Amino acid sequence: MAPASTYDRSPDAGPLRQGEVLSGLVQARVATETLGGTELEVSAVVHSFVVVVSQDCELDWDFRCRFGDDDKRPTEWKETPNLLLCEARWIPEGRRPDAWSGDLWKRARQNQDERYHFLPPCPGALDTKANGFGPLLLDFKRYFTVPMDEVYERLRIEGSDERVDRRAVLVSPYREYLAHRLFSFLARVALPEELGMPAR
Secondary structure: OOOOOOEEEOOOOOOOOOOEEEEEEEEEEEOHHHOOOOOOOEEEEEEEEEEEOOOHHHHHHHHHHHHOOHHHOOOHHHOOOEEEEEEEEEOHHHOOOOOOOHHHHHHHHOOOOOOEEEEOOEOHHHOOOOOOEOOEEEEEEEEEEEEHHHHHHHHHOOOOOOOOEEEEEEOOOHHHHHHHHHHHHHOOOOOOOOOOOOOO
16 A cells, blocks of 8 residues: 655645645845835845745635635634745755755754754645655745735736746645644744753
């Protein structure tokens, strides 16, 4: 019997999902040196892959607020203004990044390092673009937001470099495992000094 997959195909329509892999997302960044001037300059950062980490319930409510039937539409305060995302770095052939030690790479690949999360390759049959994609490495320090209305507009655009594509979505329990690890990392508490047993 074949092992269960980590992924399922992204839906063709409807709300974005927690644990969904998107490709080609453009993030607009203001050039800080133009702040305070008469004109702001904005640069475009294209992310080959990102993973949605906003919670499913928030994504559902937001979608219903934006696109639901007028007579059943929830109140405006259910909208989520920004989508929380984590960069996902494609790891060619699953090879260790050059700057990494072997020990860090081993921990990261086994999801034993609190900062990193490793996702396995996705086969073409479970990718909406039918190409599949290789292993992805998430760095929990590299999260960001994009306005929700902008993301849905980019999903709608056809035949443009500004389009974002829905590729695949993590299935349970892999979705919850990613969310648990990410939010555990973000919830860590910095202490002014190490706690431990006093020396004898």
